[in-house]
Amino acid sequence: xxxxxxxxxxxxxxxxxxxxxxxxxxxxxxxxxxxxxxxxxxxxxxxxxxxxxxxxxxxxxxxxxxxxxxxxxxxxxxxxxxxxxxxxxxxxxxxxxxxxxxxxxxxxxxxxxx
Amino acid sequence: xxxxxxxxxxxxxxxxxxxxxxxxxxxxxxxxxxxxxxxxxxxxxxxxxxxxxxxxxxxxxxxxxxxxxxxxxxxxxxxxxxxxxxxxxxxxxxxxxxxxxxxxxxxxxxxxxxxxxxxxxxxxxxxxxxxxxxxxxxxxxxxxxxxxxxxxxxxxxxxxxxxxxxxxxxxxxxxxxxxxxxxxxxxxxxxxxxxxxxxxxxxxxxxxxxxxxxxxxxxxxxxxxxxxxxxxxxxxxxxxxxxxxxxxxxxxxxxxxxxxxxxxxxxxxxxxxxxxxxxxxxxxxxxxxxxxxxxxxxxxxxxxxxxxxxxxxxxxxxxxxxxxxxxxxxxxxxxxxxxxxxxxxxxxxxxxxxxxxxxxxxxxxxxxxxxxxxxxxxxxxxxxxxxxxxxxxxxxxxxxxxxxxxxxxxxxxxxxxxxxxxxxxxxxxxxxxxxxxxxxxxxxxxxxxxxxxxxxxxxxxxxxxxxxxxxxxxxxxxxxxxxxxxxxxxxxxxxxxxxxxxxxxxxxxxxxxxxxxxxxxxxxxxxxxxxxxxxxxxxxxxxxxxxxxxxxxxxxxxxxxxxxxxxxxxxxxxxxxxxxxxxxxxxxx
Numbered sequence: 001x002x003x004x005x006x007x008x009x010x011x012x013x014x015x016x017x018x019x020x021x022x023x024x025x026x027x028x029x030x031x032x033x034x035x036x037x038x039x040x041x042x043x044x045x046x047x048x049x050x051x052x053x054x055x056x057x058x059x060x061x062x063x064x065x066x067x068x069x070x071x072x073x074x075x076x077x078x079x080x081x082x083x084x085x086x087x088x089x090x091x092x093x094x095x096x097x098x099x100x101x102x103x104x105x106x107x108x109x110x111x112x113x114x
Numbered sequence: 115x116x117x118x119x120x121x122x123x124x125x126x127x128x129x130x131x132x133x134x135x136x137x138x139x140x141x142x143x144x145x146x147x148x149x150x151x152x153x154x155x156x157x158x159x160x161x162x163x164x165x166x167x168x169x170x171x172x173x174x175x176x177x178x179x180x181x182x183x184x185x186x187x188x189x190x191x192x193x194x195x196x197x198x199x200x201x202x203x204x205x206x207x208x209x210x211x212x213x214x215x216x217x218x219x220x221x222x223x224x225x226x227x228x229x230x231x232x233x234x235x236x237x238x239x240x241x242x243x244x245x246x247x248x249x250x251x252x253x254x255x256x257x258x259x260x261x262x263x264x265x266x267x268x269x270x271x272x273x274x275x276x277x278x279x280x281x282x283x284x285x286x287x288x289x290x291x292x293x294x295x296x297x298x299x300x301x302x303x304x305x306x307x308x309x310x311x312x313x314x315x316x317x318x319x320x321x322x323x324x325x326x327x328x329x330x331x332x333x334x335x336x337x338x339x340x341x342x343x344x345x346x347x348x349x350x351x352x353x354x355x356x357x358x359x360x361x362x363x364x365x366x367x368x369x370x371x372x373x374x375x376x377x378x379x380x381x382x383x384x385x386x387x388x389x390x391x392x393x394x395x396x397x398x399x400x401x402x403x404x405x406x407x408x409x410x411x412x413x414x415x416x417x418x419x420x421x422x423x424x425x426x427x428x429x430x431x432x433x434x435x436x437x438x439x440x441x442x443x444x445x446x447x448x449x450x451x452x453x454x455x456x457x458x459x460x461x462x463x464x465x466x467x468x469x470x471x472x473x474x475x476x477x478x479x480x481x482x483x484x485x486x487x488x489x490x491x492x493x494x495x496x497x498x499x500x501x502x503x504x505x506x507x508x509x510x511x512x513x514x515x516x517x518x519x520x521x522x523x524x525x526x527x528x529x530x531x532x533x534x535x536x537x538x539x540x541x542x543x544x545x546x547x548x549x550x551x552x553x554x555x556x557x558x559x560x561x562x563x564x565x566x567x568x569x570x571x572x573x574x575x576x577x578x579x580x581x582x583x584x585x586x587x588x589x590x591x592x593x594x595x596x597x598x599x600x601x602x603x604x605x606x607x608x609x610x611x612x613x614x615x616x617x618x619x620x621x622x623x624x625x626x627x628x629x630x631x632x633x634x635x636x637x638x639x640x641x642x643x644x645x646x647x648x649x650x651x652x653x654x655x656x657x658x659x660x661x662x663x664x665x666x667x668x669x670x671x672x673x674x675x676x677x678x679x680x681x682x683x684x685x686x687x688x689x690x691x692x693x694x695x696x697x698x699x700x701x702x703x
Contacts, residue, residue, distance in 0.1 A: 045194025050161045054154040072171045073124040073164045
């Protein structure tokens with residue numbers, strides 16, 4: 001059991017939720033999603049996101065369209081499907097529950113130690 | 115100073131340093147491996163390549179700048195290590211799976227960028243580490259030698275070998291060559307690995323690491339065994355491929371030569387036409403082609419799959435279609451077979467009896483007679499299609515059987531039995547009636563046709579003519595040599611002739627004959643020795659020696675000549691004795 005793996009697992013667990021959240025209001029292409037996530041320090045390296053995006057897309061939560069870019073290769077713009085929106089609502093609810101639960105558990109634990 | 119390579123990354127053109135190229139290649143390959151079990155692997159790789167292209171694009175300040183190791187390392191730092199690409203399912207394992215040994219990084223793809231037709235040759239060239247031009251020359255050579263059938267294998271490879279689409283594909287296409295040197299190196303590496311591990315065990319014999327060292331040693335041996343096993347499996351794959359491939363090529367050539375009917379004059383083509391199988395010849399050959407070819411085709415794919423790991427599947431629908439086609443062909447052939455069997459289920463015969471004016475004092479000369487228009491040979495066992503004098507297509511067969519029997523009647527007779535098979539008794543009888551067969555008797559000489567003919571529309575249904583000669587006891591038979599193949603094997607029918615009963619005057623007795631002009635048994639045997647050398651057993655060989663003694667010329671003035679025409683004895687006083695087919699003559703000058 002390596003600490004890096006545990007950390008990565010924790011981060012990856014919420015990553016899907018965060019990606020969906022980034023796309024809640026407007027479509028974005030990969031670099032934009034990456035920028036947001038990196039600014040929030042949720043993501044250290046970019047590699048993780050590609051399998052996740054493909055998986056979300058294959059699950060029908062995301063759709064994409066191609067857009068030409070100046071100078072670079074064409075870009076994939078991702079957006080939420082209606083299923084994706086439903087999914088995001090569920091996740092938001094679950095996240096809030098989880099947050100409360102974790103707060104309760106961790107503070108209680110601290111109390112015991114005191 | 116470094117050479118540069120031109121690469122196409124997600125449709126964007128880059129100059130890249132050779133060492134940087136190798137690094138990037140290694141990186142993409144590692145990512146591909148860490149994604150082996152992930153869905154949509156190709157799409158993810160394409161996305162990653164696009165992103166790398168984008169990052170390179172940002173880093174390049176001017177158009178002619180070359181991407182170096184520094185840029186690649188920066189990009190890798192941004193993108194993350196291969197294990198970062200793994201999804202959460204895989205990360206639960208402490209040891210990332212990407213460290214597993216890969217026997218060869220090289221895979222077979224079609225190189226469509228350097229293709230003449232489908233990129234098969236250049237892909238194979240990369241795979242085998244030889245120039246595409248040699249592969250192409252080999253294709254051309256094999257195609258000419260196999261009269262075009264090798265094109266099929268080319269097409270098969272075109273269909274089943276995937277095209278190198280992404281950069282990673284192209285990299286693994288050009289990767290390490292799978293040749294003997296490399297295999298040898300792999301094995302040596304494996305051994306070095308093992309010995310290294312063993313040594314480390316020695317050093318840390320009492321250390322806590324001993325256990326893990328031993329297990330790595332076991333792993334090292336395991337990987338060597340695995341490699342040897344791999345080579346063995348590949349050899350089996352090559353064997354299967356060769357067997358299936360040659361069978362398919364053979365079938366294909368067969369299909370075309372039979373299908374076009376006339377390219378080659380196959381000897382059994384006549385027979386198939388005559389047998390009237392109920393389907394045209396091309397249908398029959400196509401059914402056979404499918405019934406035999408499809409299983410071998412699957413075998414071929416199996417062999418190919420063993421050899422080439424990333425082979426495309428032909429797809430379930432194609433498999434089902436082939437399976438269906440095979441079943442239909444097998445059913446079709448069975449139906450035709452049953453039809454053919456029922457068409458021959460019944461026997462029919464027609465019997466004609468004609469008197470032979472042969473009395474016990476007469477001599478009958480017997481000979482078979484062929485029709486030079488149909489065949490120059492007078493032997494049994496030939497069926498073919500030919501044309502009669504009016505240019506009608508007819509069936510010609512040598513299936514004529516001769517039986518000679520003795521009779522107590524004072525006059526001989528001849529019985530001609532015409533036999534055929536058919537789907538019912540009437541059909542068989544009709545067919546038997548439609549057999550044309552002639553025999554002519556003239557002044558002590560009987561000429562029997564050595565063949566039978568029938569109209570082509572009667573089809574081949576084992577038509578046969580059986581002639582039985584009833585000769586009165588006491589009469590004499592003199593048979594030509596050419597009858598011998600027609601009465602052979604007729605003992606079952608009560609034939610009294612022996613295999614060598616020709617060119618002798620034979621007096622018919624009750625169920626047998628006495629040879630009148632075979633001076634002794636010995637001389638008869640001696641004469642046949644000319645023809646039947648192979649059949650001699652030891653006893654007759656001794657007799658042969660006796661004969662030589664017997665025939666010893668005791669007077670210098672006497673000359674004896676023996677040949678196939680008969681025996682001639684001359685002496686100095688011009689006396690001559692001749693024994694031949696015309697009888698015995700004694701001359702005195």
